[in-house]
Amino acid sequence: MTTAIETVREIALKQPTSIRVFEKFGIDYCCGGRKPLADACTTQNLPINSVLAALEAAAADSAPSSEDWSKASLASLSEHIVSVHHAYVRKELLRLALLAQKVVVRHGDTRAELPEIQRTMGQLDEELIAHLAKEEAVLFPYIVRLERAIMDKAVRPKSCFGTVANPIAMMTQEHDAAGVLMATIRSLSHDFVAPEGACPTYHAFYDGLKEFEQDLHQHIHLENNILFPRAIDMEAVAS
Structure with missing residues (x-):
């Protein structure tokens, strides 16, 4: 209940x-x-x-629910995040940037919020792409090695960052920053509702922003609420 x-x-x-x-x-x-x-x-x-x-x-609701990632291995969860959510972010940011440019060129003179949304999207793009790279190059590989070491009863892997809680704290802060930028975009776009009489491209842009926010929420939920806490607990056991 x-x-x-x-x-x-x-x-x-x-x-x-x-x-x-x-x-x-x-x-x-x-x-x-x-x-x-x-x-x-x-x-x-x-x-x-x-x-x-x-x-x-x-x-x-008796309909089958999505996979319960809280019970999956951290290796499979990390792979899922990268192949599904990281791939989506990279692909969709490019598409949304093109749509933003089109609507700003056509409607930016009369809709002051559109250039603001475009600028905020540019900042989100820059920060997220760098964020994904750090996770894929450093944090996620360490988590996978840590899990493997515990399964093999081997020595805890060495890292350049001390405890895994350190990069996780940084990634979580960056998630919060992305959430603030996305909330700004939601506010500027009036909850992703295009104005009356808006062209199909305008609607496609706002619909894409809404879908992007939903995927970002799912993405960050898997990391903040499942992957990161489990990695911290696992490292404590390995210690």
Whole structure:
């Protein structure tokens, strides 16, 4: 039974079906998931009873749920994040940049928010691409080696960063920064709702931004709430 005093993160972890409910209501369950559900609803002027009812209905849904990554190996989870979410970020940022350029050229003179969205997207692109590279080159390989060492009862692998909590703290801060930029884009775009009479490209741009935010939430949830805590716990065991 879900309660209003549980944090959004706790609910997302124990009830995977809650994620689609949070997406529906625009509740951040990754970077902003540390808030109690009641506080998250108050901040966004959402009726708590409606959200709780939707969570209960989702829990009762007999449809098969997505894979429970909390029980997967960290190697397979890391590979999934890279092949699915990192690949999506790289591909989609390029596509969204092209759409942004088109709508700014056509509508930027009359819609002041569009150049702002484009600039914010550029900053998000720069920061995320560098972030993904650090995870793929340093953090994720270490986590995989750490897991393998424990399975083989071998010596804990050496690293250039001391404890794994150090790069994880940096990655988490960068996730928070990406979340702030994405929230800015959501606000500037009026929750990704194109103005009346907008052209198909305008709609495609806003629809793409909305989908990008949803994927980013899922992506950060897997790292902040599952991969990173498990890696820290695993290193403690290895020590």
